[in-house]
Amino acid sequence: MKKLFVLSGALLLMAYFAAPLLAQCSGAKARLASSQPDIVGVAMSSKAHTTLVAAVKAAGLVETLQGEGPFTVFAPTNAAFEALPEGTVAYLLKPENKAKLSAVLTYHVVPGKLTAEKVLAAIKAGGGTATVTTVNGGKLQAMAMDGAVYLKDAQGNTSKVSQTDLMASNGVIHVIDSVVMP
Secondary structure, eight states, X not given: OHHHHHHHHXXXXXXXXXXXXXXXXXXXXXXXXXXXXXXXHHHHTOGGGHHHHHHHHHTTOHHHHTSSOOEEEEEEOHHHHHTSOXXXXXXXXXXXXXXXXXXXXXXXXXXXXXXXXXXXXXXXXXXXXXXXXXXXXXXXXXXXXXXXXXXXXXXXXXXXXXXXXXXXXXXXXXXXXXXXXX
């Protein structure tokens, strides 16, 4: 009986001290999960997206893209911005062109979290194409060709998706090789 009492006491002491420890571990796990960067944080960590980050800042979209989302961002690389006609980026970055810059950037954002798997499933379900509506209300057409996914913009130009599923706490980023235009 005395052994049972000692064992019960030991178990109670272990439970007493283990509960806060388990709570700390759960809290650390929650902090770790929430420490995943948001869309802006992921873009900022990429040396290939410094122009995009500068444009997002100039357009005043940082807070929006750090919001709850979820968002899917088709993120043009620095090389994609450099391929635009000379002077285009400088023109769009001027404060008086903030609305135009915002329209271009929000054309790269789709509400919801569209992973590569979901995009491919939509293309398959659509018989080879899928149309998505961007945050600015424009349409992008996704299609699969030659083992890759391409986006066709409102101007009829195509952009190749070169990297997929860069996960963020509030969505996903897919890297594209050109700037899509509304």
